[in-house]
Amino acid sequence: MDASIFSQLVSQISVGKHLPDAIYLHKDAFSALPTALSQFIPAVAKAVNLADDEWNLVKLFKKEFRLSLLHYPEFCSDSYPALKQSLNIDLIRLSHKLTRYQESDNPPILHRKETMILPEHKHYQEFVILTQEGENAGLYENSRLIGFKRSWENLIARHGYELVDGRLFRCSAIQPIEDAGIDRHKTAIVRHELSAPMKTLVKHGYLEGQYSVFDYGCGRGDDLRELEAHGLDVLGWDPNFQPDNDKVHSDIINIGFVLNVIEDQDERLDALLGAWELSDKLLVVAVMLANESYIAQFTPYKDGVITSRNTFQKYYAQSEIKAYIERSLQEDVITVAPGIFYIFKDKLEEQRYLQSKYKRHHQWQQLTSPEPVGAKDKAKLLITQNQTLFNSFWNTCLDLGRIPANDEFTNSDQVRNLIGSHRKVFNLLQEMYNTAEFRQAEKSRKEDLLLYFAIGLFEKRKPYTQQPEPLKRDIKALFSDYKTAINLATELLFAIADSNLINQQCEKAHQLLPASLLNQGHSLIFHKDYLDELPLLLRVYVGAGLQIYGELDENIDLIKIHTTSGKLTLTAYDNFDQPVPYLVERIKIKMAEQDIDFFDYINEQRRPPLLNKHLYMLRQHPKFKQQLSFDKRLAKLMGYEYKIETQMQRTEFEILLDKHNKQIKGFLLATKH
Known part of the structure; x- marks a missing residue:
C-alpha cells in the first residue's frame, strides 16, 4: 500500500x-x-x-x-x-x-x-x-x-x-482554588533586541516575509514592534498587556517563556494546546532552564518556585520540557537550542527544515593555480574563465529542461571548441552549478509537455513523424519514446474524473498557493495569474474545461475548480484592482454534460461585490497589506469573517455601508458628509 x-x-x-x-x-x-x-x-x-x-x-x-x-x-x-x-x-x-x-x-x-x-x-x-x-x-x-x-x-x-x-x-461542597497572589504581569521583561526563539526563526529563514507569525504571550510587544518594522505579518496576544487582541491562526506560533510562568498546571497545558491549535505550520516553544542548585535559592511553590519579585517560575531541565511537550501534543519535538523547540504541524515543512539543517553548505573556492593537475580541472578552469558563455549555456539547459542540440544554442561552436560536446559540457556544469535548479526545470518541462499531450487528446493526434523536431528531442530526452508520453497523458486525462483525487489535489494546491481559497470538499478558487502554479492534474482539469469554453481571455479574473461535481467556473469583475470589485459575468462549465451556463450582470445594481479579495493575492503583492487591512476593517464593520469566502448582494452591501454612514474611497472607509 x-x-x-x-x-x-x-x-x-x-x-x-x-x-x-x-x-x-x-x-x-x-x-x-x-x-x-x-x-x-x-x-x-x-x-x-x-x-x-x-x-x-x-x-x-x-x-x-x-x-x-x-x-x-x-x-x-x-x-x-x-x-x-x-x-x-x-x-x-x-x-x-x-x-x-x-x-x-x-x-x-x-x-x-x-x-x-x-x-x-x-x-x-x-x-x-x-x-x-x-x-x-x-x-x-x-x-x-x-x-x-x-x-x-x-x-x-x-x-x-x-x-x-x-x-x-x-459534590456536597466545592473546594476553593488556592491563590498565592502571584504577580504574573511582572514576568514580562523589556527587550531591546529580538528574543531568543525569534532569533532562531531568523537564522532558519522563517522571518523573511513568506510566513505569518503570531506571538502567544507577547508581553510588552517588543518582538512585535521589531518584526512589524521589517514589514512582517505579525500579531500577538498577552493576558496582561494585550488581552483584547484576538488569538488568530498563523503559519508560525511562538509561545516563548510563557509555560514557565503559569503556576496552574491545567492552565499551562491549556496554553500549550491552545498555541498548537492556532499553528498552521510550526509551533515554537521556549522556556527557562536551570539546575537544582539555582532553583534551591527560591521559595518552592507547587511544581516551581516564587522569585524575589513575587513571580512564579517553573524552571525545566532540557529533557523534562521536551518530554512534556511530546506527551502533551503527541508529536515529535525538534530541539533547536537550549530551552527552544520546534514542533511542525506541516510535515513537509519539517522535512524541508531537517534537510536544510543537515545539508553541508560549501563555499566556492577561488581558483588560484594557473596549472591544473588534470584534464577535468583544466576544463573547469576554462569554464570559470568564460563564465558568461557557460552561464548562457546553462540557462539554455534550464529553459529547455534538457541538453540543447547544437542548433539550439547560438554559441555552440565556441563551447565545443573550448570543452567538447554539449553532453561533456553539461556533465561538468552539473558539478559546478545547482543541479536542483535543473531537475526542477526538467520536471516543469515534463509537466508542461504532459499537459500539452493530455489536452491534445481531445483532438486528432498527430503521429510522431509529424511532430516538430524540438518536440521530438523533448520526447526522447524526457519520456524515452512517444508511446510512453501519450500513455502517461491518457492516464492523466482520465484521472480528472476522480473526484477524490481532484479534492486531494485542491488541498495540495491550496497549501502550495497562498493566493487561493479552499472551501473544503467543495471548491478551490484562485486568480488566473496563478494557474501555472497548480499541480499538474489541476492544470489538466482546467485545460479540459477550457477546451469547451475557449481561451482564457483577459477579462476573466478568478477560476473556481469544483472538487466533486466536475465543473469549472470562471468569473469576471468590473475592475479587479479596486478593493471591492463587482461581478460582471460568471461562466459555469459542466464538463460531464459538455455544456456551459453564462450568467451576465448587466444591471449594475445586481452585481455582487467580491469581499475579502486579499484571499486571492500573494503576500508579496505590493497591495496585499493594504487589501488585508481594508478587508479586516470592512468585515468588522459589517459583521462577517474576513478569512473565508463571503457572499452578499449589492443592495445588502450598500445598505450596510449606509447604516454605518460609510463610503469606500480607495482603501479607506470614509465617513459620508
Missing part, C-alpha cells in the same frame, strides 16, 4: 471518532473499514513486532501516510481510560517511535468512547450515557483541557462533581 491508496481508503471511513487531522477507531470496529485497510493495520503491527494484546485502538492520519497503535488496557472497564503506550509509525520514513505513559501521573485519556466502536457493540449505550453525563455537567466546553487525566479530574472538581465508580456525582 502506498500513500495515495492509504489516503483514499482513510477518506472512505464513515465510522470512528473524526478529528480534523485523524480518525480514532477501536479494533472491534475494523469490520466497518475497507477490507484493504482492515488487513493493512494488523500487518503493520506485526511488521513492527507489536503483539496483538499491546494495542486496541488505531489513530489514522488523514493527511499523512502515518498511523499510531494505541493501548488503552481499561478501554471497556474504565469510564475515561488512560493511555498506556503509543506506537507512532511513519510509513513514509519506515520508522516508528514508542512512547510509554504508565509512569506518568498525567497520561492522555479517552472521551466519547461510543464514537470509536459500532452501535451494535455491547458497551455502546453505556458509553453514550457517560458522554451525556459529561455534556450535562458542562465538562466539554473547553475540549483542550479534557484530554489528560489530572486536568480532567481537576475540571470535574471545579464543576462541583466527583467520580464514583466511574460515574459523575455532585
